[in-house]
Amino acid sequence: MLSLQQVAYAHPNKDVLFSNIQFNIGAHQKLALIGNNGAGKSTMLRIMAGLLIATEGNVVADSRPYYMPQVFGQFNHLSVAAALQIDNKLKALQEILAGQVTETNLSILDDDWSIEERAREALAQWGLASLHFDRSLATLSGGQKTKVFLAGIPIHQPEIILLDEPSNHLDLQSRQQLYELIRNSRSTIVVVSHDRTLLNLLDAVAELGKRGITQYGGNYDFYLEQKELEAGALAQDVKSKEKALRKAKEVERESLERQQKLDARGKKKQEKAGLPTISMNTLRNNAEKSTARIKSVHDEKTGNISQELNVLRKELPDKDKMKIGFDHSGLHKGKILVTVNNINLQYDTKPLWPSPLSFQINSGERIVITGANGSGKTSLVKLILGQMEPIPGAISRAMSNTLYVDQDYSLIDDRLKVYEQAELFNHSALQEHEIKIRLTRFLFTQEYWDKPCATLSGGEKMRLMLCCLTISGEAPDLIVLDEPTNNLDIQNIAILTSAINEYEGTLLVVSHDAYFLKEINVERNIAL
Missing domain, CATH: 3.40.50.300 (P-loop containing nucleotide triphosphate hydrolases)
Structure with missing residues (x-):
């Protein structure tokens, strides 16, 4: 215990x-x-x-x-x-076997002869x-x-x-x-x-x-x-509180309008009655105080509801706040992106794979590359992306826009600050405040904007990468994920999973995480 x-x-x-x-x-x-x-x-x-x-x-x-x-x-x-x-x-055992049968060695070994x-x-x-x-x-x-x-x-x-x-x-x-x-x-x-x-x-x-x-x-x-039950109850609480806030504001508006009408009618009666100016001023002051009291009461009520609503919203799962929002119009389902014909690689005059590889990758597919450590998974990714060329064999590629995400998120430039990194992906000329709104949505609040990317954790780099993609707005033809969950906690894996499931393009994954592969709906396996 x-x-x-x-x-x-x-x-x-x-x-x-x-x-x-x-x-x-x-x-x-x-x-x-x-x-x-x-x-x-x-x-x-x-x-x-x-x-x-x-x-x-x-x-x-x-x-x-x-x-x-x-x-x-x-x-x-x-x-x-x-x-x-x-x-x-082990040292004590070796010394005892060599003849140094001392009290110290026997004490250290503690009769653990095996x-x-x-x-x-x-x-x-x-x-x-x-x-x-x-x-x-x-x-x-x-x-x-x-x-x-x-x-x-x-x-x-x-x-x-x-x-x-x-x-x-x-x-x-x-x-x-x-x-x-x-x-x-x-x-x-x-x-x-x-x-x-x-x-x-x-x-x-x-x-x-x-x-x-x-x-x-x-x-x-x-x-x-x-957690789903809790999240559902929380979402319902948020919805109810938002409804209560709208109602409270509506009641406040109606109360103020009603008071203003009463004050206006009262003023006309007083003018017809020909009351002295001093009496008119007193009545006007009383009316203003009455309106202020009503407004104060309603402000306190709406303020309390707003505060409660903010507290509830902060409890919402982070993955529900982060959406990539790609423009997928340029993707063509079924288009042949990669054709691999009898490829291999030579290491010390020996082929990397026992048999040459041949396969196609079509637009919209979700594929995993599997194999034991050292089987050449990363090498195959580099061949597909054109970073290496096969010997022998040939690869034809028809991708105009690819994104390679390794487990260290080296897409993020450690020499830059968070805002500078986001700005690199601003291909659609967003205003500064629009970039900062997107950064905040991905949990990079103001204190992060001038923070060096080198100081970010693996999960933070992953979120910044996703945020950069929302800023670019361009859906890649192919996204390659190389062991993407290795350095992430469960919360950030959930964020990555949610983002990937929004993507309609082609996905190529190297991963041993069977649960993650199931969640992102991988449908085909290239086994090495």
């Missing part, structure tokens, strides 16, 4: 990331920890692991958790053995049998690094497992292996991930947000159903 008791965390600059977090994870429970970028999911996982001290509160665990971090280059200085947390044991054998078996399970324990992680690919950390699970056989984006960099086969591991495990598991297939293997969801932790007693699909 793992228990968080009134946990809070604040950054060194005193900014509070989350506070008053209290929930329990039962023995053998498998929980998804989800939330938007910046909510503090990875920080909370590190607090659970005991690697970070909470500002307030306590974490109570029945045993020491095994923590798998989100793998980037920050571990390049480690050896494989150090990453697996077995370097000291550690080397178990470690080799665990690495072999992940296809890393030839990996030496002293090899540097800096020499490994992203997928290999991820597999090294996953191999630590059977080595340590922990009762509590904490996983931060464990499917990142894994190909489809390795993801299936990870899914089986989670299905069959009897450990308590907490997972931070944007992989919806993985999240559906877990039996509960905890959402970390502005209001703390909200728990849902089902898998990710169940969570989505509940």
Whole structure:
């Protein structure tokens, strides 16, 4: 069991990331920890692991958790053995076998005589049998690094497992292996991930947000159903509040008109009666005060409704606020865009693919390129886009406008500021305020406009890219997405999915995310 008791965390600059977090994870429970970028999911996982001290509160665990971090280059200085947390044991074992049977070595080994054998078996399970324990992680690919950390699970056989984006960099086969591991495990598991297939293997969801932790007693699909119900209720509340605001303004107008008519009739009667000027002034002042009182009462009412409406609108899902709005009139369904005839590539005089490739891509199709890591998916994309030429074979292309989106969103120029980047795509001569309205719609408010693009997260770069497309207004003949969900959280994947589903042109995707492929209605597979 793992228990968080009134946990809070604040950054060194005193900014509070989350506070008053209290929930329990039962023995053998498998929980998804989800939330938007910046909510503090990875920080909370590190607090659970005991690697970070909470500002307030306590974490109570029945045993020491095994923590798998989100793998980037920050571990390049480690050896494989150090990453697996077995370097000291392996060294002690080797020294004992060499005759150095000291109390220190025996204490470090702690009777774990099978550690080397178990470690080799665990690495072999992940296809890393030839990996030496002293090899540097800096020499490994992203997928290999991820597999090294996953191999630590059977080595340590922990009762509590904490996983931060464990499917990142894994190909489809390795993801299936990870899914089986989670299905069959009897450990308590907490997972931070944007992989919806993985999240559906877990039996509960905890959402970390502005209001703390909200728990849902089902898998990710169940969570989505509940969120849809909440969103529907919220949309109805917004609609009702908008109606109430219109009614309140109408009542205010009618009340003021009625008062003005009464005042006008009263004034005529007073003039006919020939009242003194001082009395006329007093009556006029009273009428003005009465009108002001009525206006004040109605202003307060409409102001309160407007405030409540703004609060509700801020709660609406961000994907519902972002629309690309392409002009699709230039796209021609069924037109042959690419014809590939018996192509291959030569690497060290060897062909990249066992058999030459031949296929067509027609306008309007949605296609995925699949294959194991190293099978040449990115190379095929470069051939299709004309960035490389095949040897042998030939490719004919009939696209006038293509868009290539890689997982680092290198379409965004890190040397530019956010507004400057948006301005680059202003082919239709929009006014400055119109560009800024579009930036704001994609959550780039005023404080972002002069911010360097280099400081943006993956999700922010993706949103800026979509915003730039709305500013250009031109629908590409072909959009190519290369592992587009790798560096995105669930919120930003939903935004990307919604935007892609508005697009009526041709889509070519390289992705291992089966859930994403299903959501964007991919209909054809080019398997390598």
